Amino acid sequence: xxxxxxxxxxxxxxKKMNILILGSGGREHALAWKLAQSPKTEQIYIAPGNAxxxxxxxxxxxxxxxxxxxxxxxxxxxxxxxxxxPEVPLVNGIRDFFSEDxxxxxxxxxxxxxxxxxxxxxxxxxxxxxxxxxxxTAAYETFTxxxxxxxxxxLDNIKAPYVLKADGLAAGKGVLxxxxxxxxxxxxxxxxxxxxxxxxxxxxVIEEFLDGIELSVFVLTDGKDYVLLPEAKDYKRIGLGDTxxxxxxxxxxxxxxxxTGEFMGKVEERIIRPTIRGLQQDNIxxxxxxxxxxxxxxxxxxxxxxxxxxxxxxxxxxxPRIKSDLLELxxxxxxxxxSEAKPEVDERYATSVMLVSGGYPENYQKGKVIKGLxxxxxxxxxxxxxxxxxxxNLIKTxxxxxxxxxxxxxxxxxxxxxxxxxxxxxxxxxxYYRKDLGFDLK
Ligand code: AMP
Ligand code: GLY
Numbered sequence: 001x002x003x004x005x006x007x008x009x010x011x012x013x014x015k016k017m018n019i020l021i022l023g024s025g026g027r028e029h030a031l032a033w034k035l036a037q038s039p040k041t042e043q044i045y046i047a048p049g050n051a052x053x054x055x056x057x058x059x060x061x062x063x064x065x066x067x068x069x070x071x072x073x074x075x076x077x078x079x080x081x082x083x084x085x086p087e088v089p090l091v092n093g094i095r096d097f098f099s100e101d102x103x104x105x106x107x108x109x110x111x112x113x114x115x116x117x118x119x120x121x122x123x124x125x126x127x128x129x130x131x132x133x134x135x136x137t138a139a140y141e142t143f144t145x146x147x148x149x150x151x152x153x154x155l156d157n158i159k160a161p162y163v164l165k166a167d168g169l170a171a172g173k174g175v176l177x178x179x180x181x182x183x184x185x186x187x188x189x190x191x192x193x194x195x196x197x198x199x200x201x202x203x204x205v206i207e208e209f210l211d212g213i214e215l216s217v218f219v220l221t222d223g224k225d226y227v228l229l230p231e232a233k234d235y236k237r238i239g240l241g242d243t244x245x246x247x248x249x250x251x252x253x254x255x256x257x258x259x260t261g262e263f264m265g266k267v268e269e270r271i272i273r274p275t276i277r278g279l280q281q282d283n284i285x286x287x288x289x290x291x292x293x294x295x296x297x298x299x300x301x302x303x304x305x306x307x308x309x310x311x312x313x314x315x316x317x318x319x320p321r322i323k324s325d326l327l328e329l330x331x332x333x334x335x336x337x338x339s340e341a342k343p344e345v346d347e348r349y350a351t352s353v354m355l356v357s358g359g360y361p362e363n364y365q366k367g368k369v370i371k372g373l374x375x376x377x378x379x380x381x382x383x384x385x386x387x388x389x390x391x392x393n394l395i396k397t398x399x400x401x402x403x404x405x406x407x408x409x410x411x412x413x414x415x416x417x418x419x420x421x422x423x424x425x426x427x428x429x430x431x432y433y434r435k436d437l438g439f440d441l442k
Contacts, residue, residue: 014039014040015040016040016041016042017040017041017042017080017081017327018042018043018045018077018078018079018080018081019035019041019042019043019044019045019057019079019080019081019082019083019327020044020045020046020047020070020073020074020077020079020081020082020083021035021044021045021046021047021049021053021057021082021083021085022046022047022064022070022082022083022084022085022086022089022094023046023047023064023084023085023086024046024048024049024050024053024085025050025085025086025312025384025385025401026052026312026313026315026316026354026382026383026384026401026403026404027085027086027310027311027312027313027315027316028046028049028050028053028085029050029052029053029056029382029383029384030315030316030319030320030382030404031083031085031310031315031319031326032044032046032049032052032053032056032057033052033055033056033319033380033382034319034320034322034326035056035083035326035327036056036057037325038325038326038327038328039325040325040327040328040331041327043057043058043077044056044057044058045057045058045059045060045073045077045079046058046059046060047059047060047061047062047063047064047070047073048060048061048062048063048064050383050384050385050386050387050398051383051386051387051388051395051398052381052382052383052384052386053383054388060073064084064085064086064088064089064094065088065089065092067089067092067094067097070082070094071097071101071103071104074104074107075103075104079107080107080108081107081108081109081110081327081330081331081334082094082098082107082108082109082110083110083111083330084109084110084111084288084309085309085310085312086309087117087120087121087169087307087308087309088169089111090111090112090114090117090120090121090288090308090309091114091117091118091120091121091169091308092114093113093114093117094109094111095109095111095112095113095114096113096114099113108330108331108334109287109288109334110287110288110289110330110333110334111287111288111289111308111309112284112285112286112287112288112308113284113285113286115284115285116279116284116285116286116288116308117308119290119306119307119308120169120305120306120307120308120309121168121169121308122167122168122203123165123166123167123168123174123203123205123305124142124167124203124205126305126306127140127142127205127207129275129278129282130303132278133274133275133277133278133281134274135270135271135274135275135278135303136270136271136300136301136302136303137207137302137303137304138163138207138208138209138210138302138304139207139208140205140206140207140208141154141205141206142167142203142204142205142206143188143192143203143204143206144192144202144203144204145192145193145202148188148189148192148193151188151192151204151206152185152188154206155181155184155185155188155206156181158206158208159209160178160179160180160181160184160209161177161178161179161209162177162178162179162181162184162206162209163175163176163177163206163207163208163209164176164177164178164184164187164188164191164204164205164206165204165205165206165207166191166196166197166200166201166203166204167200167201167202167203167204167205168197168199168200168201168202168203169200170197170198170200170201172246172248173197173246174197174200174201176191177209188204188206191204192204210295210297210302210304211297212295212296212297212298212302213258213295213296213440214233214293214294214295214296214304215231215232215233215256215258215259215294215296216231216232216233216234216252216291216292216293216294216311216314217231217259217264217267217271217272217291217292217294218230218231218232218289218290218291218292218310218311218314218318219272219276219289219290219292220288220289220329220330220333220338221276221286221287221288221290221333221338222287222332222333222334222335222336222337222338223276223279223280223284223285223286223287223336224276224280224336224338224339225276225338225339226272226276226290226338227329227338227341227342227343228264228268228272229318229322229343230254230255230317230318230321230322230345231254231255231256231259231264231318232252232253232254232255232256232311232314232317232318233252233253233254233256233441234249234250234251234252234311234313234314235249235250235251235252235434235437236249236250237250238250238356238360238361238434239434240434240435240436240439241436241439242440245361245362246361247356247360247361247400247401248312248313248361248400248401249311249312249313249314249354249401250313250353250354250356250433250434250437251313251351251352251353251354251404251433251434251437252311252313252314252316252317252318252351252352253317253349253350253351253352253412253415253416253437253438253441254314254317254318254321254349254350254351255321255349256441257412257441258296258441263296263299263301266299266300266301267292267294267301270301271292271294271301271303272290272292275290275292275306276290287333287334287336288308288309288333289307289308289309289310290306290307290308291306291307291308291309291310291311291314292306293305293306293307312384313352313354313401313404316352316382316404316406317350317351317352317406318350320346320350320380320406320408321345321346321348321350322343322344322345322346323343323344323345323346324341324342324343324344328341329341329343346408348408348409348410348415349408349409349410349411349412349414349415350406350407350408350415351406351407351409351412351415351416351418351419351437351438352382352404352405352406352419353404353405353406353416353419353420353423353433353434353437354384354401354402354403354404354433354434355401355402355403355404355405355423355426355428355431355432355433356400356401356402356431356432356433357385357397357399357400357402357428357430357431357432358429358430358431358432359430360400360401360432361400364400364430365397365429365430366385366396366397366398366399367396367397367398368396368397368428368429368430369394369395369396369428369429370386370394370395370396370397370402370403370426370427370428371426371427371428372425372426372427373395373426375425375426376405376422376425376426377422378407378418378421378422379405379406379407379418379419379422380405380406380407381403381404381405381406381422381426382403382404382405382406383395383402383403383404384399384401384402384403384404385397385398385399385400385401385402386398386399386402386403397428402428402431403426405419405422405423405426406419407419407421407422412438412441412442413438413442416437416438420435
C-alpha cells in the first residue's frame with residue numbers, strides 16, 4: 001500500500017517548463033506575470049522584454065523576428081514553449097520555421113502559422129475568408145494600381161465616410177476614414193501609386209462604414225475547439241471623448257457591459273464558430289489566440305478586423321481576470337485538448353489606464369525617471385515603454401506607452417476609481433493619460 005502511494009505521488013510530479021515570451025510591451029508583461037503564477041513554470045525568458053518583465057523572468061536581448069537567434073536560444077536554454085506576443089513574427093512565419101526544423105519541431109508555439117496569421121497580415125485575405133464563410137463584416141472591394149480607376153469609380157458610388165485600408169501590416173496606421181470624396185480618391189492614389197504604406201498598401205480594401213460601438217473578443221483555439229476569454233473594450237484615441245489621433249491604446253475595460261449573454265451568443269454563433277470551421281475547411285492549422293475586433297451595430301456584431309494574437313492594452317485587463325492556470329490552457333491547446341478546458345474567470349471589473357509620454361503618438365521624449373512606483377497599492381502595474389537604468393537604480397521611460405495601471409472593482413466605476421487613485425501616485429515628466437475611460441459605457 002505504502003509503495004503504491006509513493007508510486008502514485010511520483011506520477012504526479014509536475015514537469016516544469018521553460019518558457020520564452022517574445023515581445024516587449026504591457027501585453028508581454030501581463031503574460032509573464034500570469035505565467036509566473038503557474039506551478040508548472042520553471043523559468044520565464046522574455047525577448048527582449050522591459051523593466052516589468054524583469055520582475056518575473058530573465059530578459060534576453062533578442063529581436064523576435066531574428067528566428068535564427070531565437071532558435072539558438074531555445075536550444076541552449078531547453079525552452080519547452082514559445083509564446084508569441086506581437087503579430088510580426090507570426091506573419092513572418094515563426095511557427096512554420098519551428099515546425100520545419102528537426103530540433104525545434106517539438107517545442108510548443110502559442111500562435112498560428114504563416115497562413116493563419118494572414119487573418120491579420122492581409123485585410124484582403126481576411127475579407128475574402130469572411131465572405132466565403134458568411135461571417136458578418138462590412139461590404140468591400142479590393143483594388144490595386146491596375147484597378148485604380150475602378151477604385152475611384154467605386155468611391156463615386158458609395159456614401160461617406162469612406163474607409164480605406166492598406167492590405168498589409170502597417171503598425172496600426174493603415175486605416176483611413178475620410179469624409180471628403182476627393183480626399184478619399186487622393187488617399188487611394190497615394191496608397192496604391194505612391195506606396196504611402198510601402199508594400200502594405202500595394203492592395204487597398206475599400207469598405208462600407210459601420211456605425212456602432214466597438215469591442216474586442218478573444219478566444220484560444222487549438223484549431224478544433226476554443227475557449228472564450230473575457231472580452232474587453234479598448235480606447236484607441238489620444239483625446240477625451242475618443243478624439244484626436246489613434247494610438248496603440250490608452251486603456252481597457254473588461255467585461256464590456258453591453259456584451260450581454262444574448263449578444264455574446266450571436267458572436268459565438270455567427271462569428272467565432274464559423275471562423276474556426278472555416279480555418280478547418282481551408283486546412284489552416286491554427287493554435288493560438290484569435291482576436292475579433294468587432295463593431296456592435298444595432299444589436300448585431302460585425303467583424304472589423306481579425307488579429308492573430310492577444311490585444312494590447314486589452315491583455316492588461318483580460319489576463320488578470322483569468323483565474324485558471326494559463327500555462328495549463330496553453331498546454332491543452334498545444335496538445336489539441338482544448339475541448340476539456342474550462343477557464344475560470346474573475347467576475348469583477350478590471351480597468352487598465354495607460355500612462356503615456358507627453359506628445360505621444362507623435363514626437364515624445366524618452367529617458368524620464370518614473371517616480372512613485374513604490375506608493376502603489378490595490379493595483380497591478382504592467383510596464384510597457386519602461387526600462388531599467390541599472391547603474392543608477394532607476395526606472396525610466398523608453399517608449400510612448402509607458403505603464404498600464406490595472407485595478408479591480410465590483411463595478412466599473414469602483415475599478416476605475418481604484419486605478420485612477422494609483423495613476424495619481426506615479427509621475428514622470430510629461431505624463432499623460434485619458435481621464436475618461438468608460439465614458440461611453442455608463
Ligand atoms: P483596424 O486597423 O481594421 O482595426 O481599423 C482601425 C479602426 O478604424 C478600427 O478600430 C475602427 O475604429 C475603425 N474602422 C475600421 N473599419 C471600419 C468600418 N468599416 N467602419 C467604421 N469604422 C471602422
Ligand atoms: N488593442 C488593439 C490591438 O492590440 O491591436
